[in-house]
Amino acid sequence: MSALIFDVDGTLADTETAHRDAFNAAFIDVGLDWYWSESLYAGLLDVAGGKERLLYYWKMIDPEEADGMKVGETIAEVHAIKTRHYEAIVSGGKLALRPGMLRLINEAHDAQMPMAIATTTTPVNVDALLRTTLGRDWRSLFVGVCDASVAIHKKPAPDVYLAALAALDFPASDCLAFEDSENGLRAACAAGIPTLVTPSAYTAGHQFNDALLVLPHLGDPDQLMHQHVPGADQRWVDLAALSRWHNGTLFESA
Template structure:
């Protein structure tokens, strides 16, 4: 007998909102303020997103660079200060001009809440970044919507390691067969699948620097009344709990839903 779908676990950056351009702007502003010879174009940052975590991303960039910054004795301190400054700038950007959530996110949150399906977040981003993104939409008490919130600072290993998803499942008190994950990136899909979860993928341009692993279904977004899914997509005009329950059940069988072409 198939397990019942009891929880939906969402990644944040790229999945709840297309945040990466705002992150990129905040990084570049921090580099300029520190008088570093770094500037990340959209395509450079797209490649860097293969590395999970902002500080890890900067470390990888410095180690691949010939500017010698990675050899400084205070390099780790520099990374910490840059990341703290970048977080403050990202927070200020989002509070000055909140980013819209991707189509279908708020609708599905409301539907799940009304049906008693628990919501959780499993992300490599910081708690401060979460607050900056979600408070403008759901108020200061936004955490009350979620039965579990796992941030990058809560786990020893970032995605593609499964730690964030395993921690979310532990806090929920559910098995992987009782939940679905929502992701936008290759690292995120690998992390969720390593935790035993089926994945609904909604990539953006930024998350397509590399091919995505196979997921239950890949969609341009989840769809809503204002921005419906194209009629040829699974779940059109919008993904609801009935679709999710069907896909969740199908992953235990032999006929998963059709995998749509990735967007962008």
């Protein structure tokens, strides 16, 4: 195991509720009578990308209107307003990283293990979250920050993971990816990268058969997992445990 690659939304932090709130606020701002409930949004997350999600929903509720000439313009406007709402929510410090993520990133940084970001969310969204949780110099922690601006095709296509591999300059088999969704897992696996999945509340029902391991979160000494880490005495994940899993020591038990 030579490098780590992190998805952002749902993986580094439980961002999806903030995204949903931002979408609903944008709908109010532009005078749309739309409202995305938790259950509806959970289903919409199967569609990768905010603009794509808006178009999918529009076609679902009013396919004739969704084929209008100014649909693209309207979607761009709604998405821009939604992004501003999301940035305001996140910049207010209301979101923390999921258990174990900050500790693991710091441990990898101290061990001089290269890391990259592989997400198909927008650069603005990535910066809003990581600037708040990792500090203004967060980019210095990562060899590559691969987001929607570098991925032609979004997850489950492997484009963003292939970009991360190019930035890291390691073979896929030497890396470990962290994901929370089925689409993310499919993208990482399509790029040949072993993947650890920590589902979020919105993705708990997804299928993760191809994951190296599925855990509720990575745990921390003050926020323990409910189970012992496979192959270790503690109830949180560290680099040593990750390395053992990656090397195949626990493939059968996982």
